[in-house]
Amino acid sequence: MVNANMDTAPIISVNDTWMSFPGKTASQPVHVLERVSCEVQAGEFVCIVGPSGCGKSTLLNIIGGFLHETRGEVTVEGARVTGPDPGRIFVFQENGVFPWLTVEQNIGFGLLSRPAAERFERVNHYIAMVGLTGFEKSYPRELSGGMRQRVEIARALAADARVLYMDEPFGALDFLTRLKMRADLIRIWQAEKKTILFVTHDIEEAVQLADRVLVMTKRPATVAEEVAVNLPRPRDLDSPSYLATRDRIFTIMGMDAHGGGAGA
Amino acid sequence: MSESPPPTLVRRGSFAAAAFVLPGIVGLVFLAGWHLAVKVSGSDIFPTPGQVWDGLGELARQGLLFKYIVASLFRVSWGFGLAVLAGVPLGLVLGWFKPAFLALNPFIQILRPISPIAWIPVAILWFGVEDTAPVFLIFLASVFPITVSAMAAVQNMQQVYLRAAQNFGLSGIPLFRRVILPAALPQIITGVRIALGVAWLVVVAAEMIAVNSGLGYLIIDARNAGKRYDLVVAGMVMIGLIGLLLDLLVRRLEKFDEVRWGYGQR
Numbered sequence: 001m002v003n004a005n006m007d008t009a010p011i012i013s014v015n016d017t018w019m020s021f022p023g024k025t026a027s028q029p030v031h032v033l034e035r036v037s038c039e040v041q042a043g044e045f046v047c048i049v050g051p052s053g054c055g056k057s058t059l060l061n062i063i064g065g066f067l068h069e070t071r072g073e074v075t076v077e078g079a080r081v082t083g084p085d086p087g088r089i090f091v092f093q094e095n096g097v098f099p100w101l102t103v104e105q106n107i108g109f110g111l112l113s114r115p116a117a118e119r120f121e122r123v124n125h126y127i128a129m130v131g132l133t134g135f136e137k138s139y140p141r142e143l144s145g146g147m148r149q150r151v152e153i154a155r156a157l158a159a160d161a162r163v164l165y166m167d168e169p170f171g172a173l174d175f176l177t178r179l180k181m182r183a184d185l186i187r188i189w190q191a192e193k194k195t196i197l198f199v200t201h202d203i204e205e206a207v208q209l210a211d212r213v214l215v216m217t218k219r220p221a222t223v224a225e226e227v228a229v230n231l232p233r234p235r236d237l238d239s240p241s242y243l244a245t246r247d248r249i250f251t252i253m254g255m256d257a258h259g260g261g262a263g264a
Numbered sequence: 265m266s267e268s269p270p271p272t273l274v275r276r277g278s279f280a281a282a283a284f285v286l287p288g289i290v291g292l293v294f295l296a297g298w299h300l301a302v303k304v305s306g307s308d309i310f311p312t313p314g315q316v317w318d319g320l321g322e323l324a325r326q327g328l329l330f331k332y333i334v335a336s337l338f339r340v341s342w343g344f345g346l347a348v349l350a351g352v353p354l355g356l357v358l359g360w361f362k363p364a365f366l367a368l369n370p371f372i373q374i375l376r377p378i379s380p381i382a383w384i385p386v387a388i389l390w391f392g393v394e395d396t397a398p399v400f401l402i403f404l405a406s407v408f409p410i411t412v413s414a415m416a417a418v419q420n421m422q423q424v425y426l427r428a429a430q431n432f433g434l435s436g437i438p439l440f441r442r443v444i445l446p447a448a449l450p451q452i453i454t455g456v457r458i459a460l461g462v463a464w465l466v467v468v469a470a471e472m473i474a475v476n477s478g479l480g481y482l483i484i485d486a487r488n489a490g491k492r493y494d495l496v497v498a499g500m501v502m503i504g505l506i507g508l509l510l511d512l513l514v515r516r517l518e519k520f521d522e523v524r525w526g527y528g529q530r
Contacts, residue, residue, distance in 0.1 A: 066427055086433040096428035099525035100446040110432045141525045159432065 010039035017072030031220040047206035050216030088163040089156035110159025146177040311494035319494035343402025355414025380405040398470035406459035413455020417448030450526020
């Protein structure tokens with residue numbers, strides 16, 4: 001059971017993991033994940049894509065320690081995952097920024113045990129990094145959706161998380177904001193050298209962001225294929241190699257990029 | 265979802281003016297109708313607005329008005345204050361710990377519909393006709409809305425806040441203080457507001473029976489001591505005005521930045 005993290009020592013290792021939820025009747029549980037195995041290396045940016053409702057979010061929640069797998073083993077940073085960990089911060093689609101705290105209080109949330117001077121310095125550093133200078137004293141309700149998502153990312157970075165788990169973090173944003181957020185996330189990832197595991201249903205988003213894309217099947221989901229994205233950054237979204245990678249993932253998911261195919 | 269910060273309401277100014285002018289007109293029509301009705305009916309017991317005004321002046325000159333208001337507010341402060349101190353922690357605990365909820369909630373739901381008025385004989389039996397009896401009744405009346413709102417607030421809390429907090433390693437008291445309490449606070453304040461309204465209703469009822477001061481006592485005493493209906497209505501007017509003032513005071517709590525997020529866009 002432990003052979004996976006012997007040779008290359010990946011930072012995240014999911015080993016033959018299964019997940020079932022209780023169904024309408026006790027005798028018929030809902031199988032969400034079956035035989036999922038994958039690995040993420042330290043510093044890697046990995047995207048998980050799959051059809052809506054396939055269980056990719058469930059997988060991320062298991063890796064993040066918020067759900068417990070039915071069978072199998074998830075190891076992160078050399079230890080079996082038993083719960084959430086302050087070194088590995090989850091960025092939620094529905095935005096987990098605390099509405100009763102200001103931007104700077106939110107970003108400093110994970111730093112209360114640090115000396116005030118260090119806290120102040122780190123908070124300001126990350127406020128600047130996510131482009132929220134001038135909004136330190138604002139409350140989340142005064143910000144747009146994209147700005148709130150930046151606060152949440154900055155909160156994770158300020159707490160010195162080594163791993164970011166991002167669950168469709170840009171799903172609720174409009175198209176232009178999403179593009180901008182992707183570019184900013186890549187910039188931050190390159191500057192901070194974090195490991196990022198990013199769930200999305202948006203294939204284009206995955207190819208724009210990831211070093212490697214894990215494509216999942218329909219439910220009960222497993223990893224259908226891993227696609228390495230060997231494209232230089234910043235990525236040219238018109239280049240043939242970008243389009244080829246994108247179309248390959250479409251094909252794996254049973255669609256073609258120019259309309260239709262099996263299952264939406 | 266739009267990218268620009270939420271818009272604020274324009275035309276505030278014209279609404280603000282209307283907010284004073286319109287109720288002002290209604291008030292004047294009401295007073296005129298009242299005055300006319302008394303005159304037309306020829307009643308010599310029920311007072312006109314003018315006689316009520318004179319009655320208020322008489323009470324003020326005797327020093328009774330101030331004394332009774334203070335007496336009533338004193339009882340409400342104690343009963344209501346104790347209810348907040350007991351109800352908020354109790355509600356948070358019931359909302360958080362499922363076994364505590366399962367054990368205590370049925371009991372609370374049975375006690376809750378019993379009108380505080382029904383407790384008056386029991387209160388007199390236990391506490392006599394001292395201040396303690398009305399304080400106890402006010403406590404009973406306000407502790408349930410506060411407890412239930414705090415309980416529901418924790419139960420309905422958005423899971424994402426809890427998960428984010430646990431992700432940052434919070435548990436136990438810090439989790440309660442830094443996340444659960446602030447997340448529940450807007451709904452708790454709504455419960456507190458309802459409770460204060462109920463408390464003010466109950467103090468008047470309690471003072472009619474159990475004590476010899478306060479606005480409730482004023483009303484029943486003016487009636488018994490000589491059918492002074494001008495003073496009865498004067499007492500009613502004061503109760504209404506102070507009730508409004510108390511509500512406005514609690515409403516100000518909803519304006520604080522720490523809780524404003526909980527009340528939607530206004």
